[in-house]
Amino acid sequence: MRFFGIKILHDPGFYFTRFVGIAFLCYSFFLTSYAEPVGRLRVVTTIFPAYAVASAVAGDQAIVENLLPAGVGPHDYQLTAGDLRTIQKAQVIVQNGIGLEHWLERAFKSNPTLLTVNLSDGLHDSLIRDPIHAADHHSADETKHHEEGNPHLWLDPKLMIRSTTNVLRAFQKADPTHAAVYASNATVFVQSLQKLDQELSSSLAPLTNRGFVTLHDAFAYFARAYQLKVVGVLETTPDVSPPPRYLGELMRRMRQEKVSVIFAEPNSPKRLAERIAADLKIRVALLDTLESGALKPGEYEAAMRRNATVLIRELGAATP
Ligand SMILES: [Zn+2]
Structure with missing residues (x-):
């Protein structure tokens, strides 16, 4: 300690080094504190x-x-x-x-x-x-x-x-x-x-014209892009119960088109989809509307690919 305490304190270069170090710290603090906002x-x-x-x-x-x-x-x-x-x-x-x-x-x-x-x-x-x-x-x-x-x-x-x-x-x-x-x-x-x-385009091509029904009218553009067939939707107004007469007509068309699955949504109640699926003896699966999602890079593409996987699983084996 004596070595540092006496010999170095008398060295002018030591003071200069300290001055430069402190100045640099102040400058760094200024950059991180003020530059970003x-x-x-x-x-x-x-x-x-x-x-x-x-x-x-x-x-x-x-x-x-x-x-x-x-x-x-x-x-x-x-x-x-x-x-x-x-x-x-x-x-x-x-x-x-x-x-x-x-x-x-x-x-x-x-x-x-x-x-x-x-x-x-x-x-x-x-x-x-x-x-x-x-x-x-x-x-x-x-x-x-x-x-x-x-x-x-x-x-x-x-x-x-x-x-x-x-x-x-x-x-x-x-x-x-x-x-x-x-x-x-x-x-x-x-x-x-x-x-x-x-x-x-490639993975969904075999599903062309295999009819399905969704909870609300979210998949019109998706279906148009990949030649998929949305036979109808349960809720014509999102989050509002549809009129019974509308549902009766939709179920008639679902039988006619041999619809085998209703796609409900991860963040919405599934009761209506389950009730109609039970009446028609068909399945309920989940398709993501991407109205909500994890806020991280690549998540849009990942969620779209997950939807494609679900569609292939649910419609791939259906009778055309
Ligand atoms: Zn929507």
Whole structure:
């Protein structure tokens, strides 16, 4: 200790080394404390597919937060005070559009400078599917959520590629300094979506025209993309019990089309599907609408592949 205490304290180089070390520590502290919040674009997304696109384009360059908690559906969502605070901090919001986020309207008043991008922006009318409605009369309020068309376009990876371009343009506009980083990230995601689409086209090809029924009208775009046949849906308005007359007509068509399975959803009650399946002596399985999902890289593609596996298992052995 004497060696360090006396000899080195008299060495001017020791003081210089200490000064440089302390200065470096202060500089590092400044960087970690102040640089990140100022430098990074803040993005808020509404539902899992919007998060999937936004987080893929953002990479490490932007902060992306999703509003809907895990397992919560978008059709009847209520905005919380916490959501409003998240939106107030953001520069960009990525939503699906086509009338899905009707609950978001008051949020735009809380942040008037927010740049809004829709996954559905630029989608030609001819690509937007009409929702299935019950033949019975129902109120305007029941149909308002889908009045602009069927919103579930994220279940077609080709449409997700268009959505990626929409998100890329918005990020480049909001944060032009990092335009090249976002473009590079978007290219990688689009390649992943193209690979997914090719895989699904090939693996689902044997299921063409094998009819099935789903809980709500989420799979119209998916079925169109891969020539699958949705014979009908149990709920013409999500989370609303269908009229008995509608269900009677649906069951008649299910017998006629020899439907062998009803696809319920992981985050919704299965009672109605189970009751009808028992009456018709057919199976119930689960198909993911991807309205909710784990917020991690690659999860959109993984969830789509899980759905394909379920379809092949459930319809692959069915009588054509
Ligand atoms: Zn839905």
